Amino acid sequence: MSNSDDNNRNVTFILTIGISVVLAIILVAGGIYFYVRPETDQPQDQAQSIEEIQQPRDVTLESLRETIDEQLDSLNEDDFDQSSLSDDALGIN
Amino acid sequence: MNRKILVGVFAVFAVTALGMFGVVSAQSNSQQISVEATYSQRLEEATTDTEKARGVLEEEGARSCQLTANHLKGLHQRAGLTLDYRVATYQTILSETNQLAINVESNDEPASGLRAAIAELSDRVTDFTTSYSQYRAELLEAANIACNEQTELRATVGRTLSALRTSQFHAERIADFAQSELTQSLELNDE
Numbered sequence: 001m002s003n004s005d006d007n008n009r010n011v012t013f014i015l016t017i018g019i020s021v022v023l024a025i026i027l028v029a030g031g032i033y034f035y036v037r038p039e040t041d042q043p044q045d046q047a048q049s050i051e052e053i054q055q056p057r058d059v060t061l062e063s064l065r066e067t068i069d070e071q072l073d074s075l076n077e078d079d080f081d082q083s084s085l086s087d088d089a090l091g092i093n
Numbered sequence: 094m095n096r097k098i099l100v101g102v103f104a105v106f107a108v109t110a111l112g113m114f115g116v117v118s119a120q121s122n123s124q125q126i127s128v129e130a131t132y133s134q135r136l137e138e139a140t141t142d143t144e145k146a147r148g149v150l151e152e153e154g155a156r157s158c159q160l161t162a163n164h165l166k167g168l169h170q171r172a173g174l175t176l177d178y179r180v181a182t183y184q185t186i187l188s189e190t191n192q193l194a195i196n197v198e199s200n201d202e203p204a205s206g207l208r209a210a211i212a213e214l215s216d217r218v219t220d221f222t223t224s225y226s227q228y229r230a231e232l233l234e235a236a237n238i239a240c241n242e243q244t245e246l247r248a249t250v251g252r253t254l255s256a257l258r259t260s261q262f263h264a265e266r267i268a269d270f271a272q273s274e275l276t277q278s279l280e281l282n283d284e
Contacts, residue, residue: 017101020101058196059189059192059193059196060193061193061276064190064276067185067186067189068186068272068275068276069272071182071185071186072182072186072271072272074128074129075179075182075264076136076175079175079179079261079264080257080258080261080264082254082257084164084168085168085250085253085257089164090161090165090246091157091161092157092246092247093243
């Protein structure tokens with residue numbers, strides 16, 4: 001095997017890795033931009049969400065259970081606090 | 094050398110795929126967190142607004158009944174945010190359950206039990222919306238008559254408390270149904 005062949009392979013190797021790294025950076029940057037967009041893009045986000053809702057989603061019994069737990073856990077237990085309607089809180093005798 | 098190239102390319106794409114997965118999963122988690130954060134922030138803002146208004150009223154030497162009215166208006170504002178957030182939360186559960194019913198039916202499997210459970214949950218959400226809206230209406234009424242006779246205010250506050258207890262009962266019925274009967278009907282459907 002000649003030095004020229006070795007050099008060609010080294011160049012090919014470096015080029016391939018280089019291109020792959022650039023592609024990877026573009027993909028990740030694109031992904032981040034897509035998901036973390038400024039608020040001015042929100043109408044578009046909403047339109048996209050509606051599209052996503054209309055498409056079939058893979059909901060399973062397990063994922064539904066998780067969703068139910070997550071959603072119910074996010075609720076505030078103080079929503080029904082009656083102390084804010086007490087005489088003291090209202091400032092009446 | 095070829096093996097090195099393949100390993101290198103594979104490694105780069107593996108890292109990329111992992112990164113994309115991380116971004117997507119982080120985003121799906123952050124959506125729920127950001128909705129909660131917005132709700133909490135708006136509740137805090139409402140509380141701050143009420144406190145500021147109280148400060149202004151005190152500086153102006155307002156009567157105590159005006160402070161009571163301000164307090165009740167603040168509760169009314171917070172209750173509006175709570176109603177929106179809770180209804181959106183329940184709608185998310187209904188939407189996911191409905192999607193599962195669609196998936197089941199698309200496999201030519203019966204989902205009648207699931208459909209009945211969705212209808213029941215939907216009715217319970219409607220009950221909650223009605224009773225909590227009643228609570229809000231009574232709060233506003235109480236704020237508007239805060240400077241009338243105290244017996245009138247007490248009667249309205251009594252109705253407000255009653256509506257709040259009813260809406261709490263309705264909210265508990267939703268949570269109980271979603272966490273037990275709904276998922277049980279799904280299990281039966283699964284068998």
